Amino acid sequence: MIRFWSSIHTWTSLICTTFLLMLCLTGLPLIFHHELNHALGYEVEPPPLPPGTPHVSLDRVVEAALAHRPGEVIQFVGFDRDEPNIAVLSMNKTAEANPDTNSHIVIDRRTGAVLKELKSNEGPIHFLLKMHVDMFLGLPGKLFLGAMGVLFVAALVSGAVLYGPFMKKLDFGTVRRSRARRIRWLDWHNLIGITALTWTLVVGTTGFINALDDLILKSWQAGQLAEMTAPYRNSPRPDALSSLEAAVATAKAAAPAMTPRIIAYPGTMFTSTNHYAVFLAGDTPLTARLLKPALIDAATGALTDLRAMPWYVQTVFVAQPLHFGDYGGLPLKIIWALFDMATIALLGGGLYLWAVRRRKSGMRSNDETEAGAAQAFLGVAE
Template sequence: MHPQKVVRYIFWDDDEPNQVMMDVAPSMTAPPDSSKYVVLDERTGEILSRPVLNKGFMYIMLQLHTDMFAGIGGKLFLGLMGILFIIAIISGVMLYGPIMKKYDFGMIRSDKSRRLKWLDMHNLLGIVALAWTLVVGVTGVINTLHDVVLGLWQQGQLAEMVAPYKNAKPVTGKLSSLDEALKVSHNAAPEMKASLITFPGTIFSSKHHYAVFMKGQTPVTSRLLKPALVDAKTGVLTDLRTMPWYVNTLFLSQPLHFGDYGGMPLKIIWALFDIATIVILISGLYLWIARIKASKAQLARLEEKQTELA
């Protein structure tokens, strides 16, 4: 399938029943962009496809959106921009309230200057999209902390779960049955199902365990994962815990930010709000530039009058 490579992760997708995806890479610690992917029919083991997920237009757009190809530094920079975005929204609402006491809601002064028409459009779109922009802004900031949250989980809960193996040598040779790891994990959490398996030596496990990440079957719990650690030599379940609150907060923020929990209709709604937000941002920039020009023109007129009076 991929000679000289190792399987690191196995994924299941509810939208693709009876299929399983494998992440294979040169080593367990290889960078994410070195991964290759293989989709199998989990009933027959037949290879269905070899999707390329780390190339192409959508991959570039996703990376620009998440970290601008700058790693954790890019994510934290975008997080800072997200905080400024939230501040801009809140300050805009504070300015909008007193102004609209004088006018009807949704008013567009089409008979006035271009700047006033853009101002009214900016205010209208901003207040209509207020809840959405706040949700996307806040969840976007949370998502930029992905690497920080992962590090906290690794150093906190995961370290506690694998503490008994701290001084043990990494597993070598033949590993225990993967089917058995799935079975014992499901027996420990019968109301849940497997979403992801990570192999020993990956960043989501230890050098001694399979980590079977279980998820619930309701709209909310299907977004929350519970790691079950299974000894990769003996096949014995060694620990199963609910993720800390900060990890669950990250898990819940992801579908809210990307709008991927309601199928295509919700994605279309998210896209329309995206377009509205782009208009808000462009109009805000236009109004800012127009205000600077107007201020300079007014200052020039005042200076001209002072010169005439002198």
């Protein structure tokens, strides 16, 4: 049985380690993406105004964005959970255009003034995010990295199974400093691996879930969203859209304990050609991630449907911030970064131990060879 788990552990580890090192290295700065984007000028702070300054109508915000980029249309309106005085309007030439090419107009909600224009594909954080998410390969890249996540979880589980039998003669945390360098590396490898096991399982599992987000979105579009918009399936987009301010007020009246986070304009991927989709969320760290769409008829301003999204979509909403430690503010991000660096050491140590074992494989006895098969992630004790 040990030989079986050793074989699983070794091969799953070797296949995915290189890609996991890339994910850990790119993921480390992404943990602090808000802070880094702010420092680099890719996030905007509104100018100081007296506390309690009221917001202007969203219709005025819309007018400011359309005047800033004449000839274009609004696809989405987003509200920053941490900065309620800012609205970000994503614009493109048509409602159906690829959002990756959008321009993002940052507007002060208190004055209606345009603060800055940003592009979807600008900045070093965007480069790192694309590398981390899909290696610039789109859906195939996502699915490939998702498969690497599955192998990573398999390596962790098999390593945990092997850890007990191979460490039963040593106290927890033992590092045999008087032994050869390979043995010292092995002991550190074991200690880091078992200490970070829970974190690596969480990050590996949420990474796999996040890799499926495009497929999950398409499933929601073909299922619940199609059901919600079925009566309007063959209706054209209205020539004139009703008030966005009134649409948001209608959505808030239907869900008074929730706050609008994103508004999808008619014709975009998150709604129909006839509806504003106002996505609302709660105010706790968890419920703030769980969105509930309210569909507002874009011609009449009437509410046509409001329902919670399916569990599989909510799973993605929970997994995405958890993957980057974006739940508990800066302290949790620092903890996530420390575990990320520990995982980099774990992966690098595993590669070193495997290389040493390969060089010395001809000199080992049968027993040593069997034991050495577990040395890719959590390792063994000798």
